[in-house]
Amino acid sequence: MLRELFTYLKTKASKEAKAFGHLYESIAIQEREKRCKSFWLPHRTKCKNFISSHLKLAKAFDRVLILGSGPLHEIPIDILSTTFRDVDLIDIVHLSETKNKYSHLKNIHFIEADITELEKKILHEKKIINQVPTFFQNQKYDLIISANLLTQLSYHLRNFLEKKAVPKLTDVELEKFCYQVSYDHYQYITGFQCPVILITDIETEFIGIHDELIDKQMPYLNFPLPAPKDSWLWNLAPRPEVSKDYSVRMKVAAFILNY
């Protein structure tokens, strides 16, 4: 607990990263990852292999943009660093542990930014705003990678709006907002003039102690996606990580867009 508090205090993060809970979550996930490392390894390996085996889609190897880079657990960063001249890593939080670990890779650039481009405005105006982001679209990239970010984007925004919006929002309004945030990210990444690798969860399953399916939840995705090139199960929280009664696993799918 003390170590987490120390990390929280010493990490340079934006007002929004703190206000929406991203910084707290990044630190908590880093701790959970230490407990779940072996369960998460197959998912990470799948992500890394999928990305590595599709780098050849790029027509040139000057610049790659990774959205949702976080602690780089799912990103084959050494391979990207040797394949591309520049590797731009975008996340609302990069902990110094991650930056220090890869400081020997001189062509990777950690950039802290809100990929929805909504947080500053919503924090200020406390109301629903939707828009397709434009960050980095005026720059030339050879490949875009959106790495397990799509379904996360609305999570903290929804929690914030649920508590703080004035006037109070209905569930229907909040759900509509969340679906739009996901779709705007999809429109954003497909707006680049280069191939896009999209990796995202598409379903969450709750599994009981006899390996029976208790419940299924769908993330905020209600627009047509192309057929995935690959998919797998991610053993996200085996019992008793979140409950002694059930485990949580996700279906993850990997797509190639703009190609």
Ligand SMILES: C[S@@+](CC[C@H](N)C(=O)[O-])C[C@H]1O[C@@H](n2cnc3c(N)ncnc32)[C@H](O)[C@@H]1O
């Ligand atoms: C499931 S994690 C992705 C992990 C990462 N791909 C890896 O290789 O370890 C989702 C990431 O999305 C980031 N994120 C969530 N909302 C964001 C936003 N609005 N802007 C930028 N990053 C965001 C989180 O900070 C977190 O690092």
